[in-house]
Structures are given as C-alpha cells and as structure tokens.
Amino acid sequence: MDSSEHHGGPPFHGIVYGNIVHSVCLAGMVVAIIGTMLCVVGVSCFAENELVLRALWSGKTSAEIWTVATGQPVLGHWYLGKLGTSDGIAMLGMAICCTAAVFGIWGACLAMLIGRRKERKLFLILTVIVGTILILSLLGVVSG
C-alpha cells in the first residue's frame, strides 16, 4: 500500500487535471460564444445562416447542410482554414473545449512524473493509454 492511498488530501495530478480541463473548456466556451454571436448578427459568416437553419430544421444531414450553405461538405478540422469567419471561430471554440481533456490527461501524466507523491506505475500507464486514445481520436486515426 503506497502513501497516497490513505491520506485525506487530493492527489496533485488530479488537481492539475481539474484545473486544466476547467480553464481550457471555459476558454473554448467563450471563443465559441463570441464566434456564434458574430455569426448570428451576420458578421463574416462562412455559411449563410438562413440556409444552415432551413436545412437543419428540415432534417437534412450534416453533409447536406454544409453543402447547401457553403457549396462544399466540411470534413476534418475545416475551421482551421476559416478562422477569419465567425463560424470558423465558433467551431474553433468548440474544438478547444474538446481538447480540454487531452491537455488535462497529459498534464496529469506530467504531474505524476514530477509530483512529490509518486503515483503507482499502473495508473501512469493507464494515463498514457487514455491520453494516446484521445490524441489518436483528435487526429482522426481512430475516430472514423
């Protein structure tokens, strides 16, 4: 039984994970809200609002919606090439939210390595496995 099992204080890597995901997710939400607000009032939209909403409300698929509204289907990290548009900024914000756990898990992994209270190797390995799944998912290697 190691020293971290029966103490009252939270583990350092847990605090690091919590701080990172909270901050990154909030930052992403702010960016997404700003982008969407600009989009709603019609500032530099990549896709035309009226067409997007009409297609969305009438049950069109995601590919059809984007094709109708932008003339092309959007796949992968399309927003990275459209950061000058309000929809691109909104999508970037949502993507930032989705990266929160990726940064959080790798931050926790680093904290396990440098923290004063050493975590068991098993949990370090599990953190690396989960972090790798998230990275592969982000890159589209395992996420279809």
Next chain:
Amino acid sequence: MFPFNLVISKLRLRGGVAGLKAGLMVLLVCVGVAFAADADGMAVDNPGEINAVVFFVSFFLLSTAIATFAVVAGVGGGVIFTPLLLGFTEIDSYIIRATGLFVALVGALVAARPFLKRGIANMRLILWSATPYAVFCVVGAVLAVHVKETCGLRGEAILRGVLGLIVISIGFLFLAGGRKMAYPEVTNVSDFTRSLGLGMTYWEDSLVKTVHYEVKRAGAALVLFGVAGLISGFFGMGAGWAMVPIFNLFMLAPLKVAAVCARLLMGVGGTAAMWSYLRNGGLVPLFVVPCMLGAVVGSLVGTRIMLKIKAGVVRHLVVVVMFFAGLRLLIKAASMWQGC
C-alpha cells in the same frame, strides 16, 4: 446580452417554485410547438423563414429548461435533451446526438475542478474505468458514422426505436428509485481488486470526518464501462444513469464518489467520441452554442431551485417526459420503418 443575473435574482426573490413553473411552461411550449410543427408536416416540407436570433433564443430557452429540470430531478441533461429533440423535431439524428454529447461533455469538464480539488473524485477509479469507457465511446461514435452513411432511413428507424426503448427503460429505472447506497459496506474484496489500490480517503462535510472506502469487482466492471461507453458514444447521451449504478451498486463506492466519478469520466470518454462527430461535420455552431449556453445557465438555475423544492415531484415529471419522448421515438421509428 441576456440578463442572467436578473433572471437568477428574480427566481431567488419569487421563490424556486415560480421559477420552476416558468421553466415548465417554456419546456412544454417548446415541445408543443415542435410537436405541432411536426404534425402539420410543416417542418419537413416548408420550414419557412427562420431567423437566426429567434432560433438562438428558442434553443437557449429550451436547453435552459431541460437543464434546470435535469439538475432538480438529479438526472443528466443529455438523457432528456437527445430523446426530446429526436422525438419532436426533424433535425438529423446525427446532429442531435453530436450536440447532446457535446453539451454533456462541456458540463462534465467545467464541473471537474471543484470535485478534484476537494478530493471527492477518485482519479485512480476514473483512470481505471476511463480506458474501456473511452475506447467504446469511440467505437460507438464510429458506428454512428457508419449507420449514418450506410443504413439510410432503415438505420435511422432502428436507431430511434432502440433509443426509445433505452429511454423508457431509464425512466423505469428512475421511477423505481434505483436502489442507492450512500456508504456501502465492502467485504470480501478480491486480491486482484485490492492489489489495484482503488480505495481512497476523502473529507465528508456532512459527516464532519474523513471517510475511507474500498471498492469491489474492478475487473468485471471494465465490461460494464465498455457497454456504457458504447451507448454513450453511439446515442450521444451522457451515461451517468448507467455509470453511477456501476460505481455505487456494482463496485460499492460511496454514492457521492460514484456520482462525481461518473461525471468526470464523461469528460474523458466524451472527448474521445466527440472528435468523430466534430470531424464529420456533426457540430453546427448555430445549434450547438445556444444549447451549450442553456445547459450552463440551466444548471445554475436548477442548483438554486433544488434547495427550495421537493425534488421528488420534479423527478416524476421528468420520468413522464422521458416516457413521452420514448413513446414518440418508437412511433416515429415505426413510421420511418414503414416508409422504407
């Protein structure tokens, strides 16, 4: 900008019940409008002029109402959001599931910090369960893409039908109260589970003392987390309804620890699945952001209201909504199947 502080202070002044009634009205009106539009065939054939501001505000209010009820009833918002929208709007199921998952994910990520800081969340338990949960969340999301691209209307019908059955089953689970144990007594822990060292100690405010706990069946629980991840990734719902019982009733973790771990686990597994939806164009900012914002505001309002009212009444109301949404999904699935 929407006057959130004003709304919250009004709710505080007039009491939680008034706020709850207002929320119920908004929810019922939105559902009624969607139902009526669908019944007329208007939503499919002639959506007419749709103003972005009106759309934004409508979905913000709907999402706020759903989140408020979910928090007061002690259930996850995703378990109401996804079935309601799938049952009562014509919006593509892939987009609704992507949005539902994103909203649940953001809620889980934002909530992580205080629980981890206070030591209630057990990182070891989360990491242990996150591996199968994240893997099968991704598998579920990939299956969702596959169904979208290959199964057509028949696939949509099956999806909505299965989701309808799941939602009705969850409703029965809530209705039965779901046996819960605040501090389960853990005996006969296997050598394997004990060797993992998943037990922890945390400070329990309500008891004014530290609580030490052990857990059981760590190996078998991996299978259950895999199943929960598959459902969560495929249907775009938070899987708190499944994960809390797994932690609490199967692994015998204290109820509070189970609830917190389930929420944080959603943040990890949901992220793995979310990238599939994001990369395949399933997130539409004009739809996702008002729902996300509504979920955050609804959680704040719900937390304040829940201190002032009897949650049991709301819980039963939510169960009724779930049965209604589940039945509607089954009816819709049947009509889609006949149309194939």
